[in-house]
Amino acid sequence: DIQLTQSPSFLSASLGDRVTITCRPSQGISSYLSWYQQKPGKAPKLLIYTASTLQSGVPSRFSGSGSGAEFTLTISSLQPEDFATYYCQQHYTYPITFGQGTRLEIK
Amino acid sequence: EVQLVESGGALVQPGGSLRLSCAASGYTFSDHYMDWVRQAPGKGLEWVGRIRNKANSYTTEYAASVKGRLTISRDDSKNSIYLQMNSLKTEDAAVYYCTRVRDSSWSGSYSDYWGQGTLVAVSS
Numbered sequence: 001d002i003q004l005t006q007s008p009s010f011l012s013a014s015l016g017d018r019v020t021i022t023c024r025p026s027q028g029i030s031s032y033l034s035w036y037q038q039k040p041g042k043a044p045k046l047l048i049y050t051a052s053t054l055q056s057g058v059p060s061r062f063s064g065s066g067s068g069a070e071f072t073l074t075i076s077s078l079q080p081e082d083f084a085t086y087y088c089q090q091h092y093t094y095p096i097t098f099g100q101g102t103r104l105e106i107k
Numbered sequence: 108e109v110q111l112v113e114s115g116g117a118l119v120q121p122g123g124s125l126r127l128s129c130a131a132s133g134y135t136f137s138d139h140y141m142d143w144v145r146q147a148p149g150k151g152l153e154w155v156g157r158i159r160n161k162a163n164s165y166t167t168e169y170a171a172s173v174k175g176r177l178t179i180s181r182d183d184s185k186n187s188i189y190l191q192m193n194s195l196k197t198e199d200a201a202v203y204y205c206t207r208v209r210d211s212s213w214s215g216s217y218s219d220y221w222g223q224g225t226l227v228a229v230s231s
Contacts, residue, residue, distance in 0.1 A: 031214075032216070034218075036152075038152075043204055043221040043223055043224055044144075044204075044221055046219050046220075049215075055219070091217045092213060094157075094168045095168070095169075095171065096142075096216070097154065098151060098154065101151045
């Protein structure tokens with residue numbers, strides 16, 4: 001199985017900060033990586049697919065990049081509604097797998 | 108508007124069975140693959156399995172942790188998918204989400220819409 005390692009697992013940041021979350025796969029996954037945002041008690045929401053394509057309706061302060069060994073999710077200027085848990089997911093092969101999550105909290 | 112609504116979650120004893128349902132609307136259901144994803148209390152997301160569309164013979168894929176015990180099916184006439192859960196274990200306790208898969212290619216093999224989830228508790 002492909003393991004996805006997210007870092008950091010926990011991130012404390014302030015409104016307006018620029019933050020980056022990293023996802024490293026245990027083997028190559030081309031660009032078949034997606035990012036999701038989950039708020040407490042809610043279903044995950046798709047943010048980014050195929051590493052860098054912004055899902056319709058998602059604010060442009062979110063961006064994704066990377067390929068091969070490392071992928072990143074960047075939020076350019078944190079807004080109050082961005083404090084949540086973020087997951088990466090590989091859709092390169094079965095079983096589909098998720099990273100362990102990065103919890104983003106207000107400093 | 109795409110909507111996915113899960114139902115059927117309940118408290119069940121270890122070794123018991125349960126059937127979850129997911130009703131879809133707002134798109135051409137029969138065109139899309141569908142996934143189940145679960146989340147144990149306070150834990151991360153775990154992919155459970157997938158069912159393909161009619162064009163791909165309704166074939167399925169499963170995570171190793173559930174293979175042989177959980178079975179995904181679909182009824183395109185009812186715009187619904189199902190998760191039959193047998194021989195339930197305490198570690199199967201989770202919120203179960205159904206999701207729509209964007210398309211049948213690997214580049215589109217991600218979940219673009221999620222239901223609100225249904226809670227399965229496994230305890231004696």
